[in-house]
Amino acid sequence: MLLYDLIIRNGMVVGPEESFTGEIGIKNGKIIKITRDIPIEGKAKEEIDASGLHIFPGLIDTHVHFNEPGRTDWEGILTGSKSLAAGGVTTYFDMPLNSNPPTIDAYGFRLKQEQAIKKSVTDFRLWGGLVPENVQLLEELIQTGVIGFKAFMSPSGIDEFHHSDDATLMAGMGEIARLGSILAVHAESTVMTEVLAAGKIKEGKFSALDYCESRPIISEMEAVRRLLSYAELTGCKVHIVHASSSKVVELITEAKKKGIDVTVETCPHYLSLTSDDFARLGPIAKCAPPLRSSEEVEELWKVFANGEIDVIGSDHxxxxxEMKSSKDGNMFAAWGGISGAQTSLSVLLEEGYCKRNISLQKIAAAMSTNPAKRFGLYPQKGAVAEGSDADLALISLNESFTLKADDLFYRHTHSPYIGKTFRGKNRITIVKGSIVYRNGEILPQENTETIPQ
Structure with missing residues (x-):
């Protein structure tokens, strides 16, 4: 009789086309058996009765800022990965800026990797950066194992991570294409945003609405058009991060039809929060690009429902x-960034599945399968399938909860979602066959100190 490490019984498996009642047998970190409607024969060291739970492929958050090493007073790998595990995320991609040194050379990569190996509760990959100073180092970063590269078309807010001018983008994208990698881009027009912001500040206009008006949708659109022309010329694969408007997504949809190799990400906050929420909540809801109108939120949901959005990333x-406060109501002075790593699936289930009838399959695709495919991890990741890593999230879809600060595992337990009620609660998170989170608690793990494969 086959001995498993773990058997999950009586769960509802969220497959790519449909959900089905099934059982899952796991051994050595892999799914080795899935059955439909019949029990798995065999014994296990541990069993989970998943009656009433939906089994999602472990979520992949392609966009987090954990700031380690160098700025762990902002967040750290341990607290950040705990929060992801609580939200059903089993793999994350950490961005190259905010940490000090940034991940723009092999030295920076190794420093961050060492910390992630020691501290991460979940699996991980690391982004490398494209900045004006390191075009000649991109091959070196590829050899370290970066998942891809990240560039800013407008200032990043981090002194050590400069934004890429057009010449840097062209040179870097040519090299990234040669290396067979991918470039993720923060696309906003520097000229537009800086001129508009300077005008607002000169007039003494510092409100949330003023900040939003200084970074209009057309700024994103201009930058995306420019980037797509470079992608068409160089053949570089590109991934547009945190698109805040359907108008941006539509540009990318048209580019796909032309054969440009491009994908687009949006974030839970653009699907759930508005500029009015920003005005009400203050700096806790400040981000770049900024939150948009309620009409824009609904239009973004429409293109999501049409399958035009490839990936959902938290941009945690x-x-x-003290950095998320505003003196005299000056929203330009506060740090722009939303804490959302723990709540991504909660937002998608509440706002998408419950309120707008978005299927579980679409949600699982955008939060797991599509990122795995885009970044070369499929079918190791992104699937509930025999042979795949046993990365799973067990969700109670009919359970409601109101988010409290005490629920959050962040280093700083603030969030624009505190006080909001969600339907659909993560109960268990499994990473490579090990239960890392169960019913509100992170479980202790043996630290194997192995590099993710």
């Missing part, structure tokens, strides 16, 4: 409370 960008 935390900071200490």
């Amino acid at each position: 960008s935390p900071a200490p409370p």
